Amino acid sequence: MATKNQNLSYYDKNTIPNAKDFRFGIVVSEWNNNITDNLYKGALDTLIEHGALPDNIISWHVPGSYELIYGSKKMQEHEVDAVIAIGCVIQGETKHFDFVCEAVSHGIKDLNVMHDTPVIFCVLTDNTMQQSIERSGGKHGNKGVEAAVAAIKMAVLRRL
Numbered sequence: 454m455a456t457k458n459q460n461l462s463y464y465d466k467n468t469i470p471n472a473k474d475f476r477f478g479i480v481v482s483e484w485n486n487n488i489t490d491n492l493y494k495g496a497l498d499t500l501i502e503h504g505a506l507p508d509n510i511i512s513w514h515v516p517g518s519y520e521l522i523y524g525s526k527k528m529q530e531h532e533v534d535a536v537i538a539i540g541c542v543i544q545g546e547t548k549h550f551d552f553v554c555e556a557v558s559h560g561i562k563d564l565n566v567m568h569d570t571p572v573i574f575c576v577l578t579d580n581t582m583q584q585s586i587e588r589s590g591g592k593h594g595n596k597g598v599e600a601a602v603a604a605i606k607m608a609v610l611r612r613l
């Protein structure tokens with residue numbers, strides 16, 4: 454198992470470019486906000502740790518992960534260098550989980566194809582709340598940290 458006893462958020466901080474010249478948008482789903490709040494904090498703190506200016510970070514909330522698609526598209530009207538889409542989808546009793554996860558992953562992929570702004574997929578798609586807890590500041594790290602690192606790297610690439 455890829456995550457067995459692994460903290461997936463570890464990275465070499467000396468390899469990350471300074472983010473002071475970039476603008477970032479963060480769109481956060483309100484569903485499972487006990488999880489998405491922690492993902493958001495991890496992403497925000499990491500962007501700032503690597504030089505991003507708070508005034509250059511726009512943060513919005515949307516009702517659920519499905520709305521991350523529209524929110525991430527709309528965010529691009531604010532001339533950001535990268536968008537981080539944050540959500541947490543947890544399996545319930547029905548197939549709704551499958552449809553939401555597929556729609557969001559495909560929708561964010563489509564935004565990356567159709568537009569010139571990288572949209573980072575920071576959406577947990579977990580079987581249980583415990584899995585989400587472990588990936589939002591628990592033993593498997595914080596996907597928000599990983600997403601912020603990806604956003605900085607992609608913002609640099611966008612300007613090449």
Ligand SMILES: Nc1c(NC[C@H](O)[C@H](O)[C@H](O)CO)[nH]c(=O)[nH]c1=O
Pocket residue numbers: 482484485516517518519520540541542543544553
């Ligand atoms: N069950 C979860 C949802 N469901 C809501 C959808 O994302 C969407 O808001 C609704 O279908 C209206 O369009 N959303 C999550 O983010 N996480 C879930 O576990």
Ligand SMILES: CC(=O)[C@@H](O)COP(=O)(O)O
Pocket residue numbers: 542543544545546547548549550551553
């Ligand atoms: C991902 C969902 O929409 C899901 O959590 C909703 O739960 P259920 O499948 O029991 O309706």
